[in-house]
Amino acid sequence: xxxxxxxxxxxxxxxxxxPNATQQEIDQALDVGEKLYLxxxxxxxxxxxxxxxxxxNNFSKHRKEMAKTMTLEMGKLYQESxxxxxxxxxxxxxxxxxAPSMLExxxxxxxxxxxxxxxxSTGIIMACxxxxxxxxxxxxxxxxxxxxxxxxxxxxxxxxxASAELTEKIIEEAGAPKGSLQNLFLSYDQIGDVIADKRVQxxxxxxxxxxxxxxxxxxxxxxxxxxxxLGGNDPFIVLxxxxxxxxxNVLGDARTYNCGQVCTSSKRIIVxxxxxxEVMNIxxxxxxxxxxxxxxxxxxxxxxxxxxxxxxKLAEQVKKGIEHGAMVNYQYPEIKSSGxxxxxMILTNIDKKNPLFNEELxxxxxxxxxxxxxxxxxxxxxxxxFGLGSSVISSNVSHAQEVASQIETGMTVINGxxxxxxxxxxxxxxxxxxxxxxSELGLMSFVNEHLxxxxxx
Numbered sequence: 001x002x003x004x005x006x007x008x009x010x011x012x013x014x015x016x017x018x019p020n021a022t023q024q025e026i027d028q029a030l031d032v033g034e035k036l037y038l039x040x041x042x043x044x045x046x047x048x049x050x051x052x053x054x055x056x057n058n059f060s061k062h063r064k065e066m067a068k069t070m071t072l073e074m075g076k077l078y079q080e081s082x083x084x085x086x087x088x089x090x091x092x093x094x095x096x097x098x099a100p101s102m103l104e105x106x107x108x109x110x111x112x113x114x115x116x117x118x119x120x121s122t123g124i125i126m127a128c129x130x131x132x133x134x135x136x137x138x139x140x141x142x143x144x145x146x147x148x149x150x151x152x153x154x155x156x157x158x159x160x161x162a163s164a165e166l167t168e169k170i171i172e173e174a175g176a177p178k179g180s181l182q183n184l185f186l187s188y189d190q191i192g193d194v195i196a197d198k199r200v201q202x203x204x205x206x207x208x209x210x211x212x213x214x215x216x217x218x219x220x221x222x223x224x225x226x227x228x229x230l231g232g233n234d235p236f237i238v239l240x241x242x243x244x245x246x247x248x249n250v251l252g253d254a255r256t257y258n259c260g261q262v263c264t265s266s267k268r269i270i271v272x273x274x275x276x277x278e279v280m281n282i283x284x285x286x287x288x289x290x291x292x293x294x295x296x297x298x299x300x301x302x303x304x305x306x307x308x309x310x311x312x313k314l315a316e317q318v319k320k321g322i323e324h325g326a327m328v329n330y331q332y333p334e335i336k337s338s339g340x341x342x343x344x345m346i347l348t349n350i351d352k353k354n355p356l357f358n359e360e361l362x363x364x365x366x367x368x369x370x371x372x373x374x375x376x377x378x379x380x381x382x383x384x385x386f387g388l389g390s391s392v393i394s395s396n397v398s399h400a401q402e403v404a405s406q407i408e409t410g411m412t413v414i415n416g417x418x419x420x421x422x423x424x425x426x427x428x429x430x431x432x433x434x435x436x437x438x439s440e441l442g443l444m445s446f447v448n449e450h451l452x453x454x455x456x457x
Contacts, residue, residue: 004161004185009075009304009340010294018161021184026194029182033124033151034199036179040149041121046100048147051176055146056092058174059085066166070134071295073160074306075340076258078296087420088139094422095443099147102440103447115453121149122225122448123201126194128155128215130207131306132261134163140426141204142171142181144443152181153200155191159307192218202226202446206263209431227435227445229263229427231360232388235381236266236417237403239374239394240274246415247275247393251282254391254417256290256344259303260364261310263432264389264411264418267361269368270377276370280346283366284330287344292335302332304339305363311340314363318345321356325349329368358385374403382408388428391417410436 004018067081108115129137156164168183195218203219203226205212212230219226254266271279293300305311332343344364371377389411394400404412410428427436
């Protein structure tokens with residue numbers, strides 16, 4: 001793609017086009033980032049706490065503007081956009097408060113001498129981020145690395161350029177040092193050039209399996225550390241003792257939050273047969289009660305997808321799945337709109353030969369699987385190339401924890417759907433990627449653990 005375009009998915013009308021970065025802009029960004037890294041290197045992380053709090057405060061001041069920009073560009077409900085901004089404010093404040101102590105040297109026990117390791121910055125980090133959470137995906141890389149002392153160069157998704165620009169502007173306006181976060185509208189070829197530059201020391205990616213593989217290859221070729229948060233096909237396991245009220249509450253938006261465009265949303269609903277009809281009824285009622293419309297309107301509960309291209313891709317995936325035997329249990333009535341809407345649907349009868357079995361459906365589609373027992377549920381949950389998130393619904397929490405420990409995944413929520421918070425690590429295994437963001441684990445993703453040992457006698 002030659003340029004970045006902001007298109008309102010509710011109207012499918014172009015808002016504004018943005019040209020790719022020039023070589024001069026790229027060189028300048030790298031120079032500024034390197035200069036800031038060298039300045040930060042000899043400063044204590046605590047000296048940046050006040051600045052990160054100021055950034056959080058400025059996002060609070062621009063809360064509505066940021067939320068509206070995201071909604072206009074990728075279509076999510078305005079209330080969801082507001083929640084996203086609030087989450088990012090919390091992430092900034094969390095790291096401003098907690099990072100200094102987390103980054104203090106760690107003492108090591110050794111018979112060879114007095115030993116400890118420092119936690120030092122490494123250099124510019126390139127963040128390649130997706131459109132589904134235009135601010136959250138950026139801040140969960142930016143905030144910890146700001147405290148570590150690693151400047152960020154942002155390559156955002158092609159369809160959220162206004163969100164990327166506004167994010168950079170809000171951070172700069174808060175008084176952050178020049179180069180803290182620099183947005184560049186890079187072409188795919190330019191991404192490789194930036195990764196190869198010696199001033200760049202790491203790459204953080206959230207995106208598709210294909211995109212992650214491409215960036216990971218470039219990072220590996222240039223011996224640059226990377227973290228990858230890629231797709232998910234998350235199992236949502238309903239055990240026989242699941243509380244119906246909890247089930248109804250959790251399934252209320254498990255497949256429709258952000259119009260189902262969440263890496264960790266509950267994509268494969270695996271239900272023991274005794275509760276199968278109950279789950280199907282809840283899903284049917286949930287989908288049927290949705291109200292499509294303008295996502296800025298408070299009464300709207302079904303937003304368009306992020307683009308017409310995404311809606312068409314999902315439709316093609318579903319069509320292929322049906323051709324291979326999947327059954328449509330329910331689909332929302334026709335939506336009269338020129339927007340990128342996808343009619344929510346429930347699919348069943350998906351066997352291992354179906355291409356949908358091991359694909360990620362990024363939208364409001366619920367795939368429901370009936371199993372005989374818990375053992376079959378766990379086996380099915382693990383029969384996937386992905387391993388990002390999962391849910392276990394059960395009245396017996398200790399037993400649910402035992403089940404969780406048997407799932408090959410990076411995260412499990414008991415009696416809930418996807419959840420995120422600054423203090424909770426985020427990431428997966430298998431083709432869902434590697435490394436973690438958020439929490440102390442995310443803070444350490446691009447840190448140099450520098451050993452110092454005194455062996456003098």
